[in-house]
Amino acid sequence: MQILIEKLAEELLEAERTNQPIAPITERYDTLSVVDSYHVQLAVVKKKLAEGRTIIGKKVGLTSKAMQNMLGVDEPDYGHLFDDMKVENGETVKIDSMLAPKIEAEIGFILGEDLTGPNLTYLDVLMATKYVVPTIEIIDSRIADWKIKLVDTIADNGSSAKVVVGEKLSTIDQIDLRSASMVLYKNEELIATGAGAAALGHPAHAVAWLANKLSEFNISLKAGELILPGALSAAVQVSCGDTVTAEFGSIGSVSVRFE
Helix, strand or coil: CHHHHHHHHHHHHHHHHHCCCECCHHHHCCCCCHHHHHHHHHHHHHHHHHCCCCEEEEEEECCCHHHHHHHCCCCCEEEEEEHHHEEECCCEECHHHCCCCEEEEEEEEEECCCECCCCCCHHHHHHHEEEEEEEEEEECCCEHHHCCCHHHHHHCHHHEEEEEECCCCECHHHCCCCCCEEEEEECCEEEEEEEHHHCCCCHHHHHHHHHHHHHHHCCCECCCCEEECCCCCCCEECCCCCEEEEECHHHCEEEEEEC
């Protein structure tokens, strides 16, 4: 199994480097388990770290019931965020650097303390959170045509590509994260709305799930890391020339342009 894990990790890295997708993993290796797929992701992480990249955070995916139902799963998944994935607010991203990008608006958590599971609750997360920040996650799939099942997206780093981070930092005593609003515009047209409750009922629940899940692999969330707890609405496709802006009320706004 370790040979297959290393093979798939190399395939995914090559797909990212060359912008050439690979065939769905689940169509080729139907016995690969969820745990196996996390080990593929961790093998990719190890290779990226060896290349000199650094981890700046983690992301949670599949936090909405609609997405879980679509993939036939009953829990979220996660991926790693690296330094070369970060995009500053208002920057332009070249769309041909990705395969089939989509965007998701999320309330990012910046931790002030380490979080190590298991058995953490959302209250532990709130106590460990230094700031929340407006973010847009740009998701992409190295699997051809987004033909993914749970094993595919986990192996492929939770289908993560980039993260756009706003400048405004808010402390959580200022905000009810469950009811915090999100309004999403593409080219100044309203295309989606949402609230913090879309991420497992409260975005801090998603962060607690992540810390507890990572403990199965002896990984902790670290102080200073950016944690994305999941989208507040369905993912939105983007094309060359699009500008996307997410507004989160008092939490602030964040935007990105594609060319």
